[in-house]
Amino acid sequence: MPEVEVETAVVGAGAAGLAAALELRRAGVEVVLLEAGGRPGGVMQTEEIRGHRVERGPNTCLVRAPALAFLQAQGFERELVAASPARRLRFVFHEGRLEPVPMGPLGFVRSPLLTTRGKLRLLAEPWVQRGDAGTESAQDFIARRFGPEVAEKLLAPALTGIYAGDERELGARAVLGFATELERTHEAERARALADLIDRLSARLGQRAVTRRELVEAHLPEQAERAAPATLGEARRRGEGDEPVAPQGAPPARPLRIFARPEPIDALSEVPDGPPLRFRWRRVLHDVAAIEGPERIAAPWWRRPDAPTRDYFRAEDSHGRRFWLYREGLWGRETERAKWFVHGVFG
Numbered sequence: 001m002p003e004v005e006v007e008t009a010v011v012g013a014g015a016a017g018l019a020a021a022l023e024l025r026r027a028g029v030e031v032v033l034l035e036a037g038g039r040p041g042g043v044m045q046t047e048e049i050r051g052h053r054v055e056r057g058p059n060t061c062l063v064r065a066p067a068l069a070f071l072q073a074q075g076f077e078r079e080l081v082a083a084s085p086a087r088r089l090r091f092v093f094h095e096g097r098l099e100p101v102p103m104g105p106l107g108f109v110r111s112p113l114l115t116t117r118g119k120l121r122l123l124a125e126p127w128v129q130r131g132d133a134g135t136e137s138a139q140d141f142i143a144r145r146f147g148p149e150v151a152e153k154l155l156a157p158a159l160t161g162i163y164a165g166d167e168r169e170l171g172a173r174a175v176l177g178f179a180t181e182l183e184r185t186h187e188a189e190r191a192r193a194l195a196d197l198i199d200r201l202s203a204r205l206g207q208r209a210v211t212r213r214e215l216v217e218a219h220l221p222e223q224a225e226r227a228a229p230a231t232l233g234e235a236r237r238r239g240e241g242d243e244p245v246a247p248q249g250a251p252p253a254r255p256l257r258i259f260a261r262p263e264p265i266d267a268l269s270e271v272p273d274g275p276p277l278r279f280r281w282r283r284v285l286h287d288v289a290a291i292e293g294p295e296r297i298a299a300p301w302w303r304r305p306d307a308p309t310r311d312y313f314r315a316e317d318s319h320g321r322r323f324w325l326y327r328e329g330l331w332g333r334e335t336e337r338a339k340w341f342v343h344g345v346f347g
């Protein structure tokens with residue numbers, strides 16, 4: 001092969017190589033573009049099959065400001081074909097069928113792509129704490145905000161379609177920049193609006209009238225919180241004090257709603273000190289489909305030496321409802337007949 005001296009060589013005539021070579025030429029640099037394949041374009045491949053245009057690689061492109069500036073500078077702006085609104089309808093191949101990707105709240109409710117649990121998890125999105133999108137993968141970011149099902153069923157196919165990449169390796173900020181930015185600005189705005197509301201209400205009604213729940217060091221869960229002036233919480237949020245922070249990504253150890261008085265239930269277990277298989281609460285029978293536990297919470301013996309120990313379980317019934325249950329009394333040591341209670345619900 002003859003040797004040729006060139007000022008600059010660009011290797012690969014895919015989208016990146018073509019763009020780089022064009023920019024270099026525009027800057028007045030002498031450039032040679034080397035391509036191993038028989039045609040330029042890389043993974044971009046357009047074919048006409050029986051009168052239909054088939055894109056074997058990318059089919060759409062999000063034209064943000066830098067890309068538009070490049071296309072304008074190169075004189076390609078007029079070549080752009082805007083996607084028709086009808087193409088907003090996307091499908092995911094799910095359990096042997098093409099299912100439309102849900103676009104609005106109603107679409108999500110009806111979509112078979114997500115289970116009931118996945119849909120309920122979506123509803124918790126407004127209360128999700130801000131994370132560090134700068135270091136998270138796209139998968140971690142979406143799973144944290146919308147739940148693991150959305151990441152698996154919707155994000156993974158979308159990113160495979162767009163980047164042909166692995167959502168666990170693509171950075172959240174790089175591929176979901178608009179969403180990570182929204183999280184950053186929205187969170188700050190919401191915190192400001194809430195602080196403002198609390199200040200106004202407290203000034204008008206008095207500090208004691210506007211309260212928030214505060215964690216207290218206590219053994220029994222129903223005593224582990226108390227009402228405190230909401231303005232105190234705001235001061236802490238502004239960094240004027242320490243506030244306990246829940247670990248990110250871990251499943252919630254405590255339910256969304258804890259009953260001030262645990263409610264007695266009838267529970268059936270295989271062995272006396274085993275987890276429940278089935279229980280009746282408020283006259284409804286629940287078959288336990290999944291269970292985690294026990295988490296043992298000892299009684300405050302320094303106050304009541306005879307107080308029984310509690311073994312807590314996180315139970316999910318066959319309909320996906322999740323409960324926080326406990327058995328009172330250690331079988332054979334503290335009691336011969338354990339009592340069961342529902343102490344809270346997770347959703």
Ligand SMILES: Cc1cc2nc3c(=O)[nH]c(=O)nc-3n(C[C@H](O)[C@H](O)[C@H](O)COP(=O)(O)OP(=O)(O)OC[C@H]3O[C@@H](n4cnc5c(N)ncnc54)[C@H](O)[C@@H]3O)c2cc1C
Binds near residue numbers: 044062
């Ligand atoms: C199926 C699929 C669907 C996609 N859908 C979308 C989409 O809808 N929207 C979107 O924005 N993006 C999409 N993408 C991503 C996008 O197409 C790619 O990110 C982009 O085209 C990659 O361009 P590139 O130049 O970096 O690489 P490539 O397109 O892979 O080009 C690299 C080129 O370099 C050549 N080459 C490699 N090694 C050498 C060598 N040693 N010497 C000479 N030549 C070499 C190769 O032959 C090839 O032509 C999709 C990707 C795939 C695979």
